[in-house]
Amino acid sequence: MxxxxxxxxxxxxxxxxxxxxxxxxxxxxxxxxxxxxxxxxxxxxxxxxxxxxxxxxxxxxxxxxxxxxxxxxxxxxxxxxxxxxxxxxxxxxxxxxxxxxxxxxxxxxxxxxxxxxxxxxxxxxxxxxxxxxxxxxxxxxxxxxxxxxxxxxxxxxxxxxxxxxxxxxxxxxxxxxxxxxxxxxxxxxxxxxxxxxxxxxxxxxxxxxxxxxxxxxxxxxxxxxxxxxxxxxxxxxxxxxxxxxxxxxxxxxxxxxxxxxxxxxGVANIRKHEHELACMLYEELSTIKGVTLYGPKSPAEITSIVAFNVKDKNPMKVANTLITKFGIITRPGLHCAPLTHQTVGTWKDGSVRISAGYFNTKEHIDEVVKAVAAITAT
CATH class of the missing domain: 3.40.640.10 (Type I PLP-dependent aspartate aminotransferase-like (Major domain))
Structure with a gap:
């Protein structure tokens, strides 16, 4: 997993x-x-x-x-x-x-x-x-x-x-x-x-x-x-x-x-690592046709969280496919923040949220990107 x-x-x-x-x-x-x-x-x-x-x-x-x-x-x-x-x-x-x-x-x-x-x-x-x-x-x-x-x-x-x-x-x-x-x-x-x-x-x-x-x-x-x-x-x-x-x-x-x-x-080292992974994920997902990304577009404003949806696919189903077919654990839905989803236009289904941690690696990001690409192709 x-x-x-x-x-x-x-x-x-x-x-x-x-x-x-x-x-x-x-x-x-x-x-x-x-x-x-x-x-x-x-x-x-x-x-x-x-x-x-x-x-x-x-x-x-x-x-x-x-x-x-x-x-x-x-x-x-x-x-x-x-x-x-x-x-x-x-x-x-x-x-x-x-x-x-x-x-x-x-x-x-x-x-x-x-x-x-x-x-x-x-x-x-x-x-x-x-x-x-x-x-x-x-x-x-x-x-x-x-x-x-x-x-x-x-x-x-x-x-x-x-x-x-x-x-x-x-x-x-x-x-x-x-x-x-x-x-x-x-x-x-x-x-x-x-x-x-x-x-x-x-x-x-x-x-x-x-x-x-x-x-x-x-x-x-x-x-x-x-x-x-x-x-x-x-x-x-x-x-x-x-x-x-x-x-x-x-x-x-x-x-x-x-x-x-x-x-x-060190907080700075933790932030640097997680930020690099999130920027890598955002950049790679942005190249996949059918993926819509939410939040800031500038790398300077990205932290460690990336939210996205796949065209014509419910985020709950996308997350379910990620876990059942690829063994990737994410968080779909409204994330206990309905006003945020109303603000960005993802109410009522929400989005899929991926949040990198200090123990994640670039190889993990590659796995996620390949899995999302496979889902969009079906």
């Missing part, structure tokens, strides 16, 4: 990730901070916070709150900061993990919502945000890299606009952390949500939220935190204010190893 669906979950993981999870469950598979026995396990969460903080240039590791995935992090940020009567600005390129919490609050009459329309290539002009700003605009939410097209949203420019108007800025870094350079201070990012199982090479069930100092979110869950058990009210300090319940210790151990792998390989 050839796996080339890394925008969903990176696979395979570095060998160190597998070993870290196994070592954790075999030798220290107990809850951190919840035992009389102190082991190396008790230091892993804080070390992992420090690795994440360094990666995104956060000044204090306690600003990193662990969540079960990027979706929970986005829900914590969105529901935790917004109050009734607030106005929010987002874009037509967002994942449902952003859109659905916002639409829920809008439908309940809690917030007003404005959606900035991107171009048919999936590109966003940050200046289009400015006319939508109101006196009650509390939050701007955007992805960094879109999950359908791989287009990069200019978050530094948006961060400046948000700061100039005293608006909080939340970034969905699901497709960018570990692949793109992120500096939360320089980019004026107030909150950054991310999963651990994509370009950080961690296991599923891991993720986190960076929260800028001075921002107070209402928790979305309350309970035991493993320490400070005397009061019957929730601790009021980070990260424990937002980390109730037994943590995913095994996942955090794996994420720790994944972060160390990213640090050792």
């Amino acid at each position: 050839l796996y080339i669906n890394n925008a969903s979950t990176s696979s395979p993981k570095p060998e160190a990730v597998y070993k870290a999870v196994e070592l954790c469950i075999r030798t220290s598979g107990m809850s951190s901070d919840r035992s009389s026995f102190v082991s190396k396990l008790d230091f892993i969460p804080n070390e992992t916070r420090a690795l994440i903080a360094k990666l995104i240039n956060a000044s204090d590791p306690t600003q990193i709150v662990f969540t079960m995935n990027g979706t929970e992090a986005l829900n914590l940020a969105i529901k935790g900061i917004l109050k009734r009567g607030d106005h929010v600005i987002t874009t037509s390129l967002e994942h449902n993990s952003v859109i659905r919490p916002l639409k829920h609050l809008e439908q309940d009459g809690d917030i007003e919502l404005s959606i900035v329309q991107a171009s048919s290539e999936g590109l966003l002009d940050p200046n289009d945000i400015v006319p939508l700003i109101k006196s009650n605009t509390k939050l701007i939410v955007t992805a960094h890299i879109t999950n359908v097209l791989g287009t990069t949203i200019p978050i530094e420019e948006i961060g400046k606009i948000a700061a100039q108007h005293n608006i909080k800025y939340l970034v969905d870094a699901a497709q960018s952390i570990g692949f793109a350079d992120i500096d939360v201070e320089k980019m004026n990012i107030d909150m950054l949500a991310f999963p651990g199982h994509k370009s950080l090479f961690g296991p599923s069930g891991t993720g986190g939220l960076y929260i800028k100092k001075g921002i107070d979110l209402t928790p979305i869950k309350y309970g035991g935190t493993g320490n400070l058990s005397e009061p019957i009210t929730q601790p009021d300090f980070l990260p424990y204010k937002y980390e109730s319940g037994t943590p995913n210790t095994l996942g955090i151990c794996g994420l720790n190893a994944g972060l160390k792998f990213v640090a050792s390989e």
Whole structure:
């Protein structure tokens, strides 16, 4: 099998990730901070916070709150900061993990919502945000890299606009952390949500939220935190204010190893390799008659994701043929991002998405291209 669906979950993981999870469950598979026995396990969460903080240039590791995935992090940020009567600005390129919490609050009459329309290539002009700003605009939410097209949203420019108007800025870094350079201070990012199982090479069930100092979110869950058990009210300090319940210790151990792998390989090297593969794929697919490509056409704007359709063939059937006949795993459909597909004109069937990972090779791209060419010829 050839796996080339890394925008969903990176696979395979570095060998160190597998070993870290196994070592954790075999030798220290107990809850951190919840035992009389102190082991190396008790230091892993804080070390992992420090690795994440360094990666995104956060000044204090306690600003990193662990969540079960990027979706929970986005829900914590969105529901935790917004109050009734607030106005929010987002874009037509967002994942449902952003859109659905916002639409829920809008439908309940809690917030007003404005959606900035991107171009048919999936590109966003940050200046289009400015006319939508109101006196009650509390939050701007955007992805960094879109999950359908791989287009990069200019978050530094948006961060400046948000700061100039005293608006909080939340970034969905699901497709960018570990692949793109992120500096939360320089980019004026107030909150950054991310999963651990994509370009950080961690296991599923891991993720986190960076929260800028001075921002107070209402928790979305309350309970035991493993320490400070005397009061019957929730601790009021980070990260424990937002980390109730037994943590995913095994996942955090794996994420720790994944972060160390990213640090050792270097974000720039990871990005260079995946970008080269995506550009190669885009260029080769563009020569096949009957293939329609979506997203940016310039190599400089391509990241690691390529979306396409085959003329007169449903993307679900194309993906099914790729897996059953050629052993190639991709991702067809709407990719949990219906607004993006409406933006680029692929609603309602969607497209086939191919997303290169660090362990993919040029030979893998050749296999994909030959398979797509064979499908178009039938």
